[in-house]
Amino acid sequence: MTLSPPADTARKIGVLLVNLGTPDAPDPASVRRYLKQFLSDPRVVEIPQLLWQPILRGAVLTTRPKKSAHAYAQVWTEAGSPLLAITKAQAQDLQARLGDAAIHVDYAMRYGNPAIPERLAAMKQAGCARILIAPLYPQYCAATTATALDECYRALAAMRWQPAVRTLPPYYADPAHIAALKTSVEAALAALDFTPDAIVASFHGMPARTYALGDPYYDHCLETARLLSDALGRPLIPTFQSRFGKAKWLEPYTDASLVRLATEGSRKVAILAPGFSVDCLETLEELAIRGKAQFIEAGGTDFAYLPCLNADTPGMAMLETLMRRELAGWV
Incomplete structure (x- = not known):
């Protein structure tokens, strides 16, 4: 029985960027799956589920997916969903900026793919004994920051051998x-x-x-x-x-x-x-x-x-500053 990670990966540190999520494709079926997961979250819709689920599965999921799919189609790119493509680019750029072979940067979505449990498991499998979870929401809200961390904690709760974890605080006034x-x-x-x-x-x-x-x-x-x-x-x-x-x-x-x-x-x-x-x-x-x-x-x-910070230089320099601060003592 292996009781510890391989020696060459035992000291790895993970940084997981987390954003809201996106459908897998700009079509009604994909949008319906995404909305069902998103709008079933009690952090997002604070109505008792016994009352909300019939409404969600009825009027909402039978009418909104087609309209939302049309909206997604207007902004979809060759790389897929803008939110997914840009978050991936942020992770890649941050990996290069941190420039440490012991740090493994990845990204996940609260709803849709890549899913948080999947990426946390992959980081642990890669030998990350310490993980900084970074919800990319500058302002704290229970429907964004809290639910992203809830999902991380649920994934961790299923692990017998958990990594040490830190979380990025809201940075609205940083x-x-x-x-x-x-x-x-x-x-x-x-x-x-x-x-x-x-x-x-x-x-x-x-x-x-x-x-x-x-x-x-x-x-x-x-x-x-x-x-x-x-x-x-x-x-x-x-x-x-x-x-x-x-x-x-x-x-x-x-x-x-x-x-x-x-x-x-x-x-x-x-x-x-x-x-x-x-x-x-x-x-x-x-x-x-x-x-x-x-x-x-x-x-x-x-x-x-005017565009968001995205993976452009000012925003990436900011993310590097925040991550280095939160990784202090680990790196």
């Missing part, structure tokens, strides 16, 4: 994050052929009830927007997108704000999404395509979506 956003936004603004009358910072929405229950997400988002506004030296308008269902969500809503800006005279607008670590359906389709259409239809003349 100077390295704000500096990376500043550099990225300034470069994107400099490349525009117009000067925005207003700049919108759109964050993913959450039901307002989550804030009342004590979730810090709303405050984290506003603090990111405030710090970035200070760093840029110009105001940002924080808004919240992607609301679903009839319940009240965090306000102001992004779509309504874009219409209001156009009708009130801000005809040139730039929008960024500092709550997303990589570009995905919610940024590339909801903001860059639908958001632009809504703004122009309301009377706007110029609209620009």
Whole structure:
């Protein structure tokens, strides 16, 4: 019986980047599987499952997959889902930046593939006796950060021999994050052929009830927007997108704000999404395509979506800084 990993791998350290997830393909069947997993998570939909599951399996999963598949098809790339392809690129770049043969960088998705249990098992099999789990959500929310860690802990609970684990804290106000956003936004603004009358910072929405229950997400988002506004030296308008269902969500809503800006005279607008670590359906389709259409239809003349940090140099330098900090004492 082998009681220890091989000598050449016993000291390996794992870094697991975790993001939300994506369907395997931009077709209704793949989207249905993805949405079923995603919307069955009680961290995401905080309605008793006995009440929610009939609604989910009925109206939601019979109508939404086709519509969502159409949206995914508009942003799908040769490398697949933008979220998956960019997260993979982040992992590869971070591996090169850390430059240590003892460190093994991998990536996983909370929903869909590659799955968290699969990648944690692979890291353990590769000899990673210590693993830093890094949810790529700058602002903490139970529906994102917590559920990603829940899934990691469930996978670890099934292991008789567990690795030592650390987790990346939320980095919404970290100077390295704000500096990376500043550099990225300034470069994107400099490349525009117009000067925005207003700049919108759109964050993913959450039901307002989550804030009342004590979730810090709303405050984290506003603090990111405030710090970035200070760093840029110009105001940002924080808004919240992607609301679903009839319940009240965090306000102001992004779509309504874009219409209001156009009708009130801000005809040139730039929008960024500092709550997303990589570009995905919610940024590339909801903001860059639908958001632009809504703004122009309301009377706007110029609209620009400013990309996420993605695997570009400012964002990767930030991730390297954060990972080295959290790996201190292990490396």
